[in-house]
Amino acid sequence: xxxxxxxxxxxxxxxxxxxxxxxxxxxxxxxxxxxxxxxxxxxxxxxxxxxxxxxxxxxxxxxxxxxxxxxxxxxxxxxxxxxxxxxxxxxxxxxxxxxxxxxxxxxxxxxxxxxxxxxxxxxxxxxxxxxxxxxxxxxxxxxxxxxxxxxxxxxxxxxxxxxxxxxxxxxxxxxxxxxxxxxxxxxxxxxxxxxxxxxxxxxxxxxxxxxxxxxxxxxxxxxxxxxxxxxxxxxxxxxxxxxxxxxxxxxxxxxxxxxxxxxxxxxxxxxxxxxxxxxxxxxxxxxxxxxxxxxxxxxxxxxxxxxxxxxxxxxxxxxxxxxxxxxxxxxxxxxxxxxxxxxxxxxxxxxxxxxxxxxxxxxxxxxxxxxxxxxxxxxxxxxxxxxxxxxxxx
Numbered sequence: 001x002x003x004x005x006x007x008x009x010x011x012x013x014x015x016x017x018x019x020x021x022x023x024x025x026x027x028x029x030x031x032x033x034x035x036x037x038x039x040x041x042x043x044x045x046x047x048x049x050x051x052x053x054x055x056x057x058x059x060x061x062x063x064x065x066x067x068x069x070x071x072x073x074x075x076x077x078x079x080x081x082x083x084x085x086x087x088x089x090x091x092x093x094x095x096x097x098x099x100x101x102x103x104x105x106x107x108x109x110x111x112x113x114x115x116x117x118x119x120x121x122x123x124x125x126x127x128x129x130x131x132x133x134x135x136x137x138x139x140x141x142x143x144x145x146x147x148x149x150x151x152x153x154x155x156x157x158x159x160x161x162x163x164x165x166x167x168x169x170x171x172x173x174x175x176x177x178x179x180x181x182x183x184x185x186x187x188x189x190x191x192x193x194x195x196x197x198x199x200x201x202x203x204x205x206x207x208x209x210x211x212x213x214x215x216x217x218x219x220x221x222x223x224x225x226x227x228x229x230x231x232x233x234x235x236x237x238x239x240x241x242x243x244x245x246x247x248x249x250x251x252x253x254x255x256x257x258x259x260x261x262x263x264x265x266x267x268x269x270x271x272x273x274x275x276x277x278x279x280x281x282x283x284x285x286x287x288x289x290x291x292x293x294x295x296x297x298x299x300x301x302x303x304x305x306x307x308x309x310x311x312x313x314x315x316x317x318x319x320x321x322x323x324x325x326x327x328x329x330x331x332x333x334x335x336x337x338x339x340x341x342x343x344x345x346x347x348x349x350x351x352x353x354x355x356x357x358x359x360x361x362x363x364x365x366x367x368x369x370x371x372x373x374x375x376x377x378x379x380x381x382x383x384x385x386x387x388x389x390x391x392x393x394x
Contacts, residue, residue: 017089055335064103064129064328066091069111072136075289081107084134091133099325099375113139117146124151128332132157137193138231154331154339162320163195164202165344169351170366172206177360182207188258189213190293191265197231199262200240210242218249267291275302287318306362315363322351322369326378335393336386343385350381
């Protein structure tokens with residue numbers, strides 16, 4: 001059978017990937033009176049007196065909602081909320097299986113920014129955190145920022161921050177492995193949407209020297225400032241995106257002489273000739289999924305020294321699963337009010353530190369998604385950063 005047949009068969013046989021299980025048994029009248037009426041009334045009154053006690057008495061303490069409007073699902077685009085359900089179920093089972101975090105997928109039948117914000121805010125009493133997922137840019141940025149500001153629980157858009165955290169971890173290890181200072185590196189980024197914009201910000205935070213960006217309109221250039229959306233304007237203003245001294249508005253013109261390429265855009269944008277035009281021992285992270293900007297084999301044949309992708313069938317998979325389970329586990333453990341920049345950076349350094357200096361290789365720059373050390377390392381680092389920055393309830 002093909003992968004398609006196998007996937008359809010598995011989902012149909014199980015009628016999806018999630019179920020709800022009770023933590024307590026209801027086998028007799030006493031059990032019923034404790035779990036439901038009349039005993040539950042005493043618990044309700046305690047929480048009414050102090051809503052923070054919901055963390056002690058209910059599943060709020062370990063409950064994440066994976067929320068989408070279906071507008072930017074995987075590489076499938078705007079397939080809507082029904083088509084998005086299997087992906088959100090997948091995120092939920094990863095949270096449970098890898099980090100022991102309970103979650104529920106919520107696919108919203110609206111793509112109106114204000115309606116999404118309103119729905120999420122209304123769900124706050126039940127939830128310990130929200131994982132926004134597969135919402136198109138730049139709407140996703142507006143939604144996340146508003147919810148972080150207006151809610152009292154962590155809100156984390158994984159498409160923005162998950163990828164950026166893993167890429168940052170990889171570059172921290174590249175610096176250790178190659179002995180090339182990040183501050184001396186020029187990175188070319190293809191794709192400036194949800195993932196790309198945050199990848200650029202995170203790379204600047206860890207010390208990368210220059211970042212040139214390319215998107216569907218061409219090279220990002222401060223001289224074209226008025227033509228950009230608010231997110232790209234912000235990144236120009238903050239000095240995250242640098243304007244190349246000379247270019248002809250093509251990716252080829254800015255990749256020449258660069259140290260690294262990071263792609264979160266579209267298939268087949270990078271040729272072997274472009275890789276050959278880069279600096280000595282170039283680094284290629286072609287992460288468009290399922291078809292990358294350049295294939296692994298072509299990049300290697302063209303002389304790439306380190307190659308990463310979004311695919312699981314090649315080395316150095318840049319997989320968000322390395323970040324979000326541990327981040328939510330850590331944030332929930334200390335009852336964080338938000339996931340701030342310090343917590344994200346802590347996660348990147350924690351992922352990087354999993355691999356020791358002597359273990360680093362061209363084909364082993366980031367840990368495997370199945371490395372059992374990752375979740376605990378990330379969650380511990382996130383907890384410590386949350387406590388240090390004063391965003392916890394504990």
